[in-house]
Amino acid sequence: xxxxxxxxxxxxxxxxxxxxxxxxxxxxxxxxxxxxxxxxxxxxxxxxxxxxxxxxxxxxxxxxxxxxxxxxxxxxxxxxxxxxxxxxxxxxxxxxxxxxxxxxxxxxxxxxxxxxxxxxxxxxxxxxxxxxxxxxxxxxxxxxxxxxxxxxxxxxxxxxxxxxxxxxxxxxxxxxxxxxxxxxxxxxxxxxxxxxxxxxxxxxxxxxxxxxxxxxxxxxxxxxxxxxxxxxxxxxxxxxxxx
Ligand code: F6R
Numbered sequence: 001x002x003x004x005x006x007x008x009x010x011x012x013x014x015x016x017x018x019x020x021x022x023x024x025x026x027x028x029x030x031x032x033x034x035x036x037x038x039x040x041x042x043x044x045x046x047x048x049x050x051x052x053x054x055x056x057x058x059x060x061x062x063x064x065x066x067x068x069x070x071x072x073x074x075x076x077x078x079x080x081x082x083x084x085x086x087x088x089x090x091x092x093x094x095x096x097x098x099x100x101x102x103x104x105x106x107x108x109x110x111x112x113x114x115x116x117x118x119x120x121x122x123x124x125x126x127x128x129x130x131x132x133x134x135x136x137x138x139x140x141x142x143x144x145x146x147x148x149x150x151x152x153x154x155x156x157x158x159x160x161x162x163x164x165x166x167x168x169x170x171x172x173x174x175x176x177x178x179x180x181x182x183x184x185x186x187x188x189x190x191x192x193x194x195x196x197x198x199x200x201x202x203x204x205x206x207x208x209x210x211x212x213x214x215x216x217x218x219x220x221x222x223x224x225x226x227x228x229x230x231x232x233x234x235x236x237x238x239x240x241x242x243x
Contacts, residue, residue: 013042033129100181125189141181
């Protein structure tokens with residue numbers, strides 16, 4: 001695991017965007033595993049700037065996303081499809097046909113999970129999987145548990161995750177209580193993992209996930225076993241390390 005220290009959120013976003021851009025330039029038809037949330041927002045904005053400056057071509061890039069809320073259709077402004085379209089897909093020359101997210105309103109969630117899982121297995125894993133990390137150490141929506149769930153599944157979101165995500169909704173009660181999430185094997189199948197993390201609120205999760213024991217109680221700790229992980233973390237997120 002390589003940890004790249006950034007000064008602050010902006011610096012983290014710029015450094016992470018350089019890594020994503022290098023991946024796209026090296027392999028224009030690369031398969032990206034993408035994430036939503038506040039952590040990668042700035043990085044997406046940097047990628048859009050690079051595209052606008054003529055430095056990046058997304059026309060052959062393919063992607064699938066980590067997760068989606070159960071019950072939210074694509075056009076709901078809180079859905080993760082909406083987020084991706086708003087922050088990246090509609091702002092660059094990405095072919096929307098080449099992007100995949102779980103269908104939040106799938107009639108049969110079990111079938112949706114099976115199909116998503118099969119799609120990832122058939123792909124052989126992403127060339128680069130982007131991740132954030134939750135305050136409780138979750139990656140994707142793999143919440144702390146007594147075991148790692150390998151494949152795509154429906155998750156009951158932890159109360160702390162619902163609380164954290166309620167900042168985007170009118171109230172706690174409006175936050176969907178379940179999400180589709182790629183599983184740990186789906187994530188670990190990626191050839192490279194890029195995790196972005198910022199802020200003091202994540203310092204405990206960073207310390208436990210990357211410097212503590214590997215345990216499903218801190219799902220992000222599994223990344224210590226992956227051969228090619230780059231963490232771009234700002235100073236505040238690294239502030240608990242070694243304490
Ligand atoms: C998002 C995702 C989540 C977030 C995590 C951190 O697709 O899978 O694991 O990365 O909840 O969220 P933020 O970045 O909003 O703090």
